[in-house]
Amino acid sequence: MGTEKQRPVTLRTLADQLGLHVSTVSRVLHAKPDEGARAASGATVERIRKLADELGYRPNPHATSLRTRRSNLVGVLVPRLSDIVLATIYEGIEEAAAEHGLSTFVTNTRDVPEVQRARTEMVLGRRVDGLIFGDAYADGEFLASVAARGVPFVLVSRRSGEYPSVTCDDYEGGRLAAEHLLSLGHSRVAVIAGEPYASTGIDRTAGFVDAFAAAGCPVPESRIVHTPFDARGGRLGAERLLAERPSAIFAVNDFAAIGAIGAARDAGLRVGEDIGIVGFNDTPLAAELPVPLTTVRSPMHEMGYRGLSLLVRLMAGETVEPERLTPKLMVRASTTG
């Protein structure tokens, strides 16, 4: 129980104590529980496992990686972990990674292209076996350069071109929001559409606008604004939109919706009565707000979990298909009063 950092136990430690060769020990410790017989005699297998257990042997991953050219490391790039949507997606990634014996490096890129580049280089320098991007730009330029290097990667949250991705069916989600508002009789609506380079905002807006157009109530450009995906962005966006006197606002993100609620209130409007507001994602806060928020639930945790699983298959050489997860409308007081 000293505070000293004792030399860790290695294969050599075990081999010496047992009078065996390290290669034998390695083979045994590597074998799946059932195929132990392949590696050594039953008795030897037992002795090795027992001592490894007693001494708390843990293979040195640097040595393993050096030798096998596999790091079991995955790099995860997100705009910002302080966005609960991305943080929740990451929780899913982490859970799946742990199940596969992988570890992750996560890093914030703030949607700044130079930072995305620099952080990608950094994790690549750490010799990750694969990458997950939660910060893809719809244009896909940067991703093309990554693909050219032959590193496997998948996108989560946002899609881009034909690259493997796990996203919410955002178009459908936008449509759900629209159908809901249409059913309540709204015809003059507005959209807080998020950042123009993110497929999430693009697709949600498209689904919403298309549904309104199909219902004979086209949404003009003047009632669509682009802002950051946070409360402040939502407030600023709503302040501009309110001049258009919409009867309802669709924000492509719950936090933007919360900002919009504040702006509406400041303008003297009662949310859910004078104006309807719909968000997106169904973050835990949505249901607990003073005026609970109608929103489209996206399976954030699952998105991360499946994203990592997809990456594992990709790293194993499989061909994979993009996945679109199903959104679900959650009706609450912000549209029904």
Add this chain to the structure above:
Amino acid sequence: MGTEKQRPVTLRTLADQLGLHVSTVSRVLHAKPDEGARAASGATVERIRKLADELGYRPNPHATSLRTRRSNLVGVLVPRLSDIVLATIYEGIEEAAAEHGLSTFVTNTRDVPEVQRARTEMVLGRRVDGLIFGDAYADGEFLASVAARGVPFVLVSRRSGEYPSVTCDDYEGGRLAAEHLLSLGHSRVAVIAGEPYASTGIDRTAGFVDAFAAAGCPVPESRIVHTPFDARGGRLGAERLLAERPSAIFAVNDFAAIGAIGAARDAGLRVGEDIGIVGFNDTPLAAELPVPLTTVRSPMHEMGYRGLSLLVRLMAGETVEPERLTPKLMVRASTTG
């Protein structure tokens, strides 16, 4: 521009192309810009650096770690990254880590002791050089077992015993909240105190309660409730507290405060007029809420940044002192109407 994963450039690649020995190349590439002369002749240094640049040489960190017994890796354990407070602290950690050439593994432990143990073993198995705990239990039992292994670590957000930590001066923060409410004439107040094992909640509550006691308005146990640090917890806590008819509620966390606002509203109270509510942290949402939230700002990003810096000093063998960062009261409509 093929999609092939070409063999990466190693020291050997460089050495062979230049007709030098790998040890020479290694020495040169290692030297600080100014001490290059120590490593080889000026001309050789130039040739090596030039080729390394052209070929995009990146040292293999696994080989380096194996050889030097230093991984330049840090493990970070937090209750949950989907809590914006911890996510923001992590952003600070990441920023500082990048400056020091360190990479981090972050992992969610959900404040579950077995998970804390398991994840700690995991990152230790990855041979991190140090640890940062954002999920310390006040009792410090588990930390003692980590300390016994001789791995350097620091705590952020929460403190425990005398272990090195970077926290907000939470006691002072609680006091600030109390002074504010006292100055507004409140005498019958209540506290949503968070989880009982977290020093943040404990200290904030203590500072608050002590200030009220000193002012002659003791806060009885019946007006202090423990709940999770989220909106749902805050709502449930407030629902119980409202039976006590407090004129103001102090929630030790902004999200709990938001839940409390919802509960107050459901009870027919106007926040800022019929009841005052104070939060803690000043998360970005606080100022954007329909009723902007009075709260105590804690320097979250800085806490992470300084926490990592403290760890670096600890890993270098220095003795370090705990740091308490200064909180700041942000007065808004939730207490002033």
Add this chain to the structure above:
DNA sequence: CTGAAAGCGCTTACAG
């Protein structure tokens, strides 16, 4: 069933 060898890519103390 077990051993011996080679090698992953790097660093470092030593020699010349």
Add this chain to the structure above:
DNA sequence: CTGAAAGCGCTTACAG
């Protein structure tokens, strides 16, 4: 100023 050697801890194809 540069080279050669040893070794970090592991895996794997091969030999016996």
